[in-house]
Amino acid sequence: MINSMPKTDIEHIKKIYSEADTLFNEAEVEAAIKNMAVAITATLAELNPVVFTVMNGGIVIGGKLLTQLNFPLEASYMHATRYRNGTSGHDLEWKVAPMIDFDGRPVLVVDDILDEGHTLAEIIDYCHKNGATQVYSAVLVNKLHERKAREDLKADFVGLEVEDRYIFGYGMDYHGYWRNAPGIFAVKGM
Ligand SMILES: O=P(O)(O)OC[C@H]1O[C@H](OP(=O)(O)OP(=O)(O)O)[C@H](O)[C@@H]1O
Numbered sequence: 529m530i531n532s533m534p535k536t537d538i539e540h541i542k543k544i545y546s547e548a549d550t551l552f553n554e555a556e557v558e559a560a561i562k563n564m565a566v567a568i569t570a571t572l573a574e575l576n577p578v579v580f581t582v583m584n585g586g587i588v589i590g591g592k593l594l595t596q597l598n599f600p601l602e603a604s605y606m607h608a609t610r611y612r613n614g615t616s617g618h619d620l621e622w623k624v625a626p627m628i629d630f631d632g633r634p635v636l637v638v639d640d641i642l643d644e645g646h647t648l649a650e651i652i653d654y655c656h657k658n659g660a661t662q663v664y665s666a667v668l669v670n671k672l673h674e675r676k677a678r679e680d681l682k683a684d685f686v687g688l689e690v691e692d693r694y695i696f697g698y699g700m701d702y703h704g705y706w707r708n709a710p711g712i713f714a715v716k717g718m
């Protein structure tokens with residue numbers, strides 16, 4: 529089975545959404561994405577970058593950002609997972625490596641969340657090793673805590689900062705669900 533949550537638990541999934549705390553509503557998230565797009569444009573507009581969205585979580589922020597980046601770029605994706613639809617992280621598993629050759633070009637990596645940062649750190653290393661001239665990162669959300677994989681690990685472009693709770697919405701999942709939730713929500717008690 530691909531998903532870790534059996535279909536019979538759909539009532540639990542509904543309950544998670546109905547009981548969650550709203551950290552940022554849709555208008556607040558959209559405003560944050562607009563600010564990210566302005567900052568990314570100011571830095572990358574003349575650099576002919578390759579923009580990689582990290583699947584699955586980057587699916588919403590990647591799409592929403594791309595149409596606001598009004599300059600020449602190539603857009604693609606990579607797929608790596610550390611949580612595998614669960615709520616705690618493991619080793620990074622590559623499912624699809626980048627398919628556009630970015631040797632000698634700047635890269636922008638777009639993801640939904642920088643939590644402990646193991647995912648972003650490995651992807652940044654991978655891009656450097658494979659010839660990127662510069663590696664920029666953009667995350668919709670940075671989670672505030674002291675458990676970052678590397679002390680100096682920060683994304684270049686951050687939409688919103690969130691408290692240290694398990695969150696979902698705008699691409700982020702709870703057991704594979706609610707990536708489609710129109711806001712950023714924290715699971716009750718987590
Ligand atoms: O900063 P970290 O602690 O490494 O966590 C962040 C990563 O975790 C999530 O992906 P996940 O592994 O859940 O796969 P998904 O994109 O399919 O949800 C998220 O999309 C980030 O890529």
Ligand code: HPA
Pocket residue numbers: 611641643644693694695696700701702
């Ligand atoms: O809080 C989170 N929510 C969803 N996905 C995640 N991946 C890392 N942290 C999180």
